[in-house]
Amino acid sequence: MAGRLGKDVNAFFDCAEPDALKSIALLPQFWAELAWAAANEAVVHLDDLLLRRVRVGLLMPQGGLDDIERIR
Numbered sequence: 001m002a003g004r005l006g007k008d009v010n011a012f013f014d015c016a017e018p019d020a021l022k023s024i025a026l027l028p029q030f031w032a033e034l035a036w037a038a039a040n041e042a043v044v045h046l047d048d049l050l051l052r053r054v055r056v057g058l059l060m061p062q063g064g065l066d067d068i069e070r071i072r
Helices: 002-015 031-040 046-053 061-071
Strands: none
Touching (some): 031 046, 046 061
């Protein structure tokens, strides 16, 4: 996490909900990373969040469409 978030890693863990600190499927990303990126990284579009910020859209089957309700 420190490699991905740098100096913000402590703030990330302080703000994250405990349930959101679970891996997304078999990926190394946490659900909390989606919320963090959306709130702190000037994300404008969902595709930017999924493809560039957290890369879940590139790694999950069907780009994450199976979990789109939770992602929203």
